[in-house]
Amino acid sequence: xxxxxxxxxMDCAEGRAANLPCNHSTISGNEYVYWYRQIHSQxxxxxxxxxxxxxxxxxxxxIITEDRKSSTLILPHATLRxxxxxxxxxxxxxxxxxxxxxKGTHLIIQP
Amino acid sequence: ExxxxxxxxxxxxxxxxxxxxxxxxxxxxxAMYWYKQSAKKPLELMFVYNFKEQTExxxxxxxxxxxxxxxxxxxxxxxxxxxxxxxxxxCASSQEGYGDQPQHFGDGTRLSIL
Numbered sequence: 001x002x003x004x005x006x007x008x009x010m011d012c013a014e015g016r017a018a019n020l021p022c023n024h025s026t027i028s029g030n031e032y033v034y035w036y037r038q039i040h041s042q043x044x045x046x047x048x049x050x051x052x053x054x055x056x057x058x059x060x061x062x063i064i065t066e067d068r069k070s071s072t073l074i075l076p077h078a079t080l081r082x083x084x085x086x087x088x089x090x091x092x093x094x095x096x097x098x099x100x101x102x103k104g105t106h107l108i109i110q111p
Numbered sequence: 112e113x114x115x116x117x118x119x120x121x122x123x124x125x126x127x128x129x130x131x132x133x134x135x136x137x138x139x140x141x142a143m144y145w146y147k148q149s150a151k152k153p154l155e156l157m158f159v160y161n162f163k164e165q166t167e168x169x170x171x172x173x174x175x176x177x178x179x180x181x182x183x184x185x186x187x188x189x190x191x192x193x194x195x196x197x198x199x200x201x202c203a204s205s206q207e208g209y210g211d212q213p214q215h216f217g218d219g220t221r222l223s224i225l
Binding site: 032034036041042043049051093096097098100101102103104 | 160161
């Protein structure tokens with residue numbers, strides 16, 4: 001799986017949009033971009049994933065650049081419960097392979 | 112998320128004990144995984160099972176022994192563990208063979224070795 005680079009930490013005010021960047025310059029054509037988050041003492045929670053097109057679900061939006069070398073996860077109206085470590089993972093689909101986790105971004109939502 | 116259930120949530124054991132961690136998924140998935148998360152380290156893959164067959168062992172010491180009796184259940188049998196094995200052990204499942212299906216995680220077992 002391609003390697004990803006994320007800032008170690010970010011702050012965001014409650015109620016504002018949180019924009020989390022991720023670089024994945026060595027991504028290959030069959031690899032998807034997945035985002036997970038891990039709240040303290042819980043297992044990672046799946047948020048969203050995409051291949052080329054921008055994606056949106058009830059939790060977040062995922063913006064992938066045209067060259068696919070970077071992406072941004074957007075939490076449109078951050079709440080205190082969104083404080084967590086967010087992981088950007090590049091992974092090819094179709095087989096039972098483990099995910100490669102990095103250190104992620106520790107997002108802190110400020111009241 | 113209640114689709115993947117792990118028991119127990121916390122376990123304290125001595126180095127000479129034998130214990131087992133249990134994972135059950137109610138999502139109808141065919142692949143299951145064990146991960147280890149040590150303090151201040153990223154999650155590390157340990158084992159992968161696909162349709163009950165082990166397909167990956169990520170150089171895990173033999174004191175960890177996985178078992179997958181069916182696609183819904185996964186066990187991790189522990190014996191003669193070391194203090195450095197204290198960690199959060201996470202189970203995940205996914206529906207493989209359908210392209211880009213995400214993995215879904217349980218909340219883990221927090222293991223402490225005395």
